[in-house]
Amino acid sequence: MSARMLPLTLLALLTLSKPAHAAESRLEATYHRAASAGYRIGTRALDAVDASPQQRRAVEDAGARLAASLRPIAQDCEALALDLAQTWTAPTIEPQAVEELRSDTISVLDAASTPVSTFVVEAGNVLTQAQREALLDEAAAYLRARTR
Helix, strand or coil, rough: CCCCCHEEEEHHHHHCCCCCCCCCCHHHHHHHHHHHHHHHHHHHHHHHHCCHHHHHHHHHHHHHHHHHHHHHHHHHHHHHHHHHHHEEEECCCCCCHHHHHHHHHHHHHHHHHHHHHHHHHHHHHHHHHHHHHHHHHHHHHHHHHHCC
């Protein structure tokens, strides 16, 4: 398993918040699918570590807070994608435009990292060390199955 993929896989395994509304845009539709998949994956992961009902509720609540925090950031990602498309299809690729995209991307990732880190701490503190270790094994198995 790639070290870069592990945090994303753990996030997917633990994000247990179902989207609360219908998709409004292509990005929202993608977010809806990802959140639904995250919920299913997270439920299976908590089953695999034999989480108690109280642990499940606490992790689900943390996942719902994370999803709510990331929703506005998803709109920033959509704007970045549009800017990238415009930059890429321009008659010439302007270094300054590419630098602005890079800087904006770093800002969006930084904004997302705070709620993700909060979620990891909240969810991690709910589970025992043995459950976290089992969850890591579950994430690795999930990645191996998805990358074959």
